[in-house]
């Protein structure tokens with residue numbers, strides 16, 4: 398099992414599944430969610446409409462349609478409510494870890510080999526980037542010890558700050 402970094406747009410990746418940092422309705426939005434829906438085409442929204450939304454920390458899977466990725470795993474990250482350095486007050490850390498674990502579990506259930514994550518919750522939802530990255534890497538490392546089908550987990554960093562943070566964490 399390999400954990401690696403990629404810089405840039407997650408919609409361009411040829412992997413079995415890309416993860417979407419979605420909202421509870423699963424009906425599209427801005428940021429990476431908007432980019433994924435644009436690149437996948439309107440059929441993605443049609444399938445999302447049949448899913449009945451998604452709770453924070455949970456995950457649901459759809460096909461990838463026009464994306465190079467075969468599947469999209471939609472997960473809903475927590476909205477940050479704390480102060481930087483003080484932790485969130487509403488279970489944010491546990492919920493963010495659940496996003497990663499539940500997405501990985503869905504990928505295993507479908508016997509996928511590769512999955513790429515964006516930096517969930519660190520855009521519109523305001524989660525401090527360093528704290529979110531530590532949770533992401535830790536959850537994926539723990540999961541990798543019991544992975545069966547998965548061979549590769551990619552952290553897709555869209556901005557330079559996230560890229561630097563993940564580079565540091567993955568070389569530690």
Ligand code: AR6
Pocket residue numbers: 405406407408418419420425426427428429430431432433474515516517518519520521522523524553554555556559
């Ligand atoms: N590829 C990879 N990462 C990207 C891309 C891309 N094409 N575009 C943005 N990012 P955000 P959230 C990064 O705001 O904080 C949506 O409206 C971005 O730099 O997309 O979980 C949903 O519908 C950041 O590091 O997601 C929800 O309402 C990361 O993706 C809400 O935003 C996450 O930023 C979810 O907020």
